[in-house]
Amino acid sequence: MHLGTQVPARDDDDYRVMAQLGIRHVCADPPGNPHDWTLDTLLHFRDRIGGFGLSLDMVQLPLSSRPIEQQHSPDILSAGPDRDRQIDSICRLIERLAEAGIPAAKYNLNIIGIPRTPLESSRGGAMSEAFRWEKADHDAPPTLAGILPEEENWARIDYFLERVVPVAESNRVRLACHPHDPYTPPGYRGVTRVLGTVEGMKRFVLMRESPYHGLNFCQGTVGEMLDDPRREVGDVIRWFGERKKIFNVHFRNIRGGKLSFMETFPEDGDMDMWESLKIYGETGYEHMIMPDHVPTISGRDPRDTAFAFCYGYITGLLQALGRLDSKAD
Template identity: 75%
Template sequence: MYVGTQLQAREDDDYRVWSQLGIKHICQDPYTRLGTWTLDDLKALRDKVESFGLVLDMIQLPLPSSPIETATYPDILLAGPDRDRQIDAICTLIENCAAAGIPAAKYNLNLIGIPRTPDERGRGGSLNASFRWDQTDQNAAPGLAGVLSEDENWERIDYFLERVIPVAESNKVRLACHPHDPYTPPGYKGVTRVLGTVEGLKKFVQMRENPYHGLNFCQGTVGEMLDNPRAEIEDVIRWFGSRDKIFNLHFRNIRGGKLSFTETFPDEGDMDMAASLKVYKEVGYKYMIMPDHVPTISGRDPQGVAFAFCYGYTAALLQALNTY
């Protein structure tokens, strides 16, 4: 296990800062021709990252967490007429990752984005992302996806997995899927989000079962699925970790639980992150541990400072875990 980051470098100094902070492993994306990245693009990105003494561990496939209305490849999840061509483009990108020496890619299978209600004040007046079901428009109209049943959602996911997982295996590229964030009741905005429950995630990793098919395990998002995250999270980690289905770890904490929570810094939420880290070690997790969402704080570089706090917190937990 080692600390990583998925922040996009704003300038070369960001690469230098990560190196100076001891962050050696990163997830980055090339900013050229989104969705049609060439092998040369990926090689150039890897070479740039390595020039700062860093390791390009992972990229994000052009299957983001944003709503399907803004997706690069919408037909994959909409079962549209261009679905097969768009899946072929993803397969080519996986092949290019392997050729460029990038061992893993993370992705989302998201239709309605990441629903949130207004930010709430947190520690010291920070702004923390929140979700309160009783503050949402529970009868919100469906979007581009229309009304999508659970069964149809699974069929579309399986259609995708059936075609990409063999490519990932033959190229030895781990594919890490992020859960649906947050859990929402069936039919919200017309969609039943099947990757928004622990049981759904279990079903997902057992579909087209393969050593290169697993999760970008977001502890914050999984906590959002639980009634009592502090009491329940360790068993969930053990289930997926003992089956080698965790390929990347978003080390994020929340206060609250299913349908009512606020995001926090890792040290102040309801889940015991030190205890969680012991479980990841127990099950043999061996990849990046990275911050995901962070509260919005004051100052000249709110994002950089908030993430730096999370890197240091995680590095200290790891050092203590491996020393005592």
């Protein structure tokens, strides 16, 4: 279990700063459309990252958290005419990841993106993302996927998994799917977000069972689907952790819960992140612990300052748990 990051580097100095802050493991992407990444592209990028003392542990497949209209592979969940071609392309990409020595890939099965309501003021005037169902547009129209019945949604997900999971297993590349952020009531914008509940996540990981089929376990998103995140989240972590279905952790906290929450810094929310980290350790989790979102703060470099705070917080918890990587030479 070790500190990681997925924050995009703006230049080489950002990679140097990551290493200086104690990060050794990253999720990062070469430029361009992932469908177009060649083996040489991946090798060059891996070696470039490695030059800063960083290990490229994970990349993003061409299935992101954006609304389906902005996706590189929209036909997979819309069952469009290019569905098989896009799935085949992802299968070939998984094979190239294995050749390049990149052990994992994250992805989303997202149709409506990440709904949020207006930013809200948090600690010291920082501005935080929030979602209040009473403020959401309940009449927002469906996406290009149209009205999608729940079981048809599952069928399309299974069609994808049936093709890609055997390729991942034969190439020993872990596929980590992010749950739906946030939970929304069934039928919102024409879909039921089947990965927006704990039961849906359980059904998902048990489909096409494989040690290479699991989750990009976003603790903030999981909290968003619970009535009482502080009380409930530990059992959720334990269920997936004991089954070795957690391949990456987004270590984010919130205040609130299902249908009404605000994102926070890790120590400023309702979930006990120290207790959570102990459960990850108890279940044998051995991959990255990383921040995903941070509140927007003031100053000359608000993004990286806020993330640096999170890196230090995670490092302190890992050290207290006795799970911090040994010091660099």
